[in-house]
Structure formats: structure tokens, C-alpha cells
């Protein structure tokens with residue numbers, strides 16, 4: 001699959017500067033063609049998700065990580081447009097509560113993992129525990145540095161037990177972030193999304209990029225790969241993620257559960273009922 005060029009290899013060392021946030025090279029067409037193509041993908045995803053829910057066998061975990069304004073919320077809205085909310089859930093991870101902090105950092109995460117037939121989207125995730133936590137020295141290095149190993153093992157456990165995991169890093173650049181912050185601040189319906197603290201995080205951009213790079217290199221595994229998604233062009237980001245998602249759903253090779261026995265008999269009876277209704 002062409003999309004594999006955005007997949008971070010499980011062995012190897014990528015450098016984020018080699019990934020262009022403006023890239024839109026896989027799609028053959030312009031922005032409006034891209035939006036059109038997304039509608040078709042939305043329909044396919046809607047159909048596949050329904051089948052997944054009906055079958056009740058597979059689990060799918062989609063992890064979204066990005067800097068502020070990186071497009072996590074917008075991706076969820078656009079990629080899952082039209083899916084039946086039954087069987088799809090979003091889990092957003094914020095600053096941990098005292099109860100969450102009283103436990104190990106994966107405790108709250110494991111509790112949100114998808115059940116059979118379910119798709120769960122993580123808006124932020126356990127990766128914050130090697131990102132914001134690292135950048136702000138919320139725990140000593142010896143503590144966060146061993147978390148990569150925990151995380152790989154934890155995801156391995158989920159995969160061994162039947163979960164498919166897709167991890168997307170939405171890669172926007174500093175210039176794009178400034179424009180999106182500005183748009184947020186100028187729009188009364190978007191101002192709620194802006195925290196003054198967001199600008200302090202922006203000041204630490206290079207520390208974050210280093211933490212993201214390490215995260216990508218240490219936790220892109222054969223069982224739970226990371227994709228670096230070019231994030232500056234929203235339409236391309238949405239189209240690309242929806243394409244990867246559709247492929248993952250197709251690969252599950254789902255089947256509808258077997259129908260009740262004697263379907264023929266029920267069919268006949270129902271035909272008779274509808275026919276006799278017509279006479280009345």
C-alpha cells in the first residue's frame with residue numbers, strides 16, 4: 001500500500017525533519033477532489049464499522065497524537081463522519097486526576113481500551129506520559145525512559161488479545177500552528193479551545209519535537225505502527241487517515257454472524273403476513 005511510506009519502520013531511526021507537513025503527494029487531484037474522495041471513504045468506513053459491530057469479534061484502537069491545533073478533533077469529526085455512534089467511542093486524555101495519579105500511568109488507559117466489535121479513538125493517550133511529562137520533567141528521566149518498554153509490552157498485550165492498533169502523529173509546523181491559534185482566537189465559537197498555557201507549550205516546540213521523535217523511533221513496532229501524517233493540509237490528512245483506516249478494517253475480513261436457523265420458514269411466514277395485511 002502506498003500509504004506505507006508514512007509508516008515509521010520498526011527498526012531504524014527516522015528524523016522528523018525528513019517529513020514535510022505540507023506533503024500531499026499520494027493523492028492524485030486537488031483539495032476539492034480530496035474532499036470528494038473522503039465522502040466515498042466515509043461510506044465504506046460506515047459500512048465496515050457496522051459489520052465489525054455485527055460480528056462482535058475484532059477490536060480497533062486508533063491513537064491520535066499532535067501538538068495543540070494539530071487537528072486531533074478535526075480528524076475525528078471528518079474521518080468518522082456518518083458512522084453509527086453505536087460501537088464507536090472517543091476517549092480523551094487530559095491532565096490526570098488525583099485518582100488517576102494514584103495509580104500507574106497505564107491504569108486509566110487500559111480501562112478505555114476497546115471491547116469486542118468496538119472502535120475506540122484516543123484523543124491523546126499514554127504517549128503523553130513520554131511527551132508532556134518528559135518535556136516538563138514531571139517525573140525523573142529514569143522513570144519516563146523505561147516507559148517506552150512498558151508501552152510496547154502493553155500494546156503487545158492488546159494486540160495478542162485481538163486488538164488492531166493504529167497510531168497517527170499529526171505533523172504540523174510552527175507556522176501552521178500560529179495561523180490556527182490566530183484563527184481560534186479570532187473566532188468566538190473557537191475561543192474556548194484556546195488556553196493561555198498553549199503558548200508556553202509552543203515555546204518548547206523543539207523539546208517536544210525531540211520527545212516525539214524518540215517516541216516514534218522507540219514505539220513504532222511491527223504490531224502497533226506509527227504513521228507520521230502530514231498535517232498542514234486538513235483535506236489530505238483526513239483522506240490519508242481514512243484510507244489507512246479503511247484498509248485496516250478490510251484486512252479484518254469480517255463476516256456477518258450466521259443467521260438464525262430456519263430463515264426460510266420465517267421468510268415465508270413474513271411474506272404471508274405482509275400479503276394478508278395488504279388485503280385489509
Ligand code: AMP
Nearest residue numbers: 068093094095096124125128129132133
Ligand atoms: P486538550 O487536549 O487541549 O484538551 O488538553 C489536554 C491537556 O492534558 C494537554 O495539555 C495535555 O498535555 C494534558 N495531559 C494529557 N495527559 C497528560 C499526562 N499524562 N500528564 C500530564 N498532562 C497530560
Ligand code: MG
Nearest residue numbers: 068193195198
Ligand atoms: Mg488544547
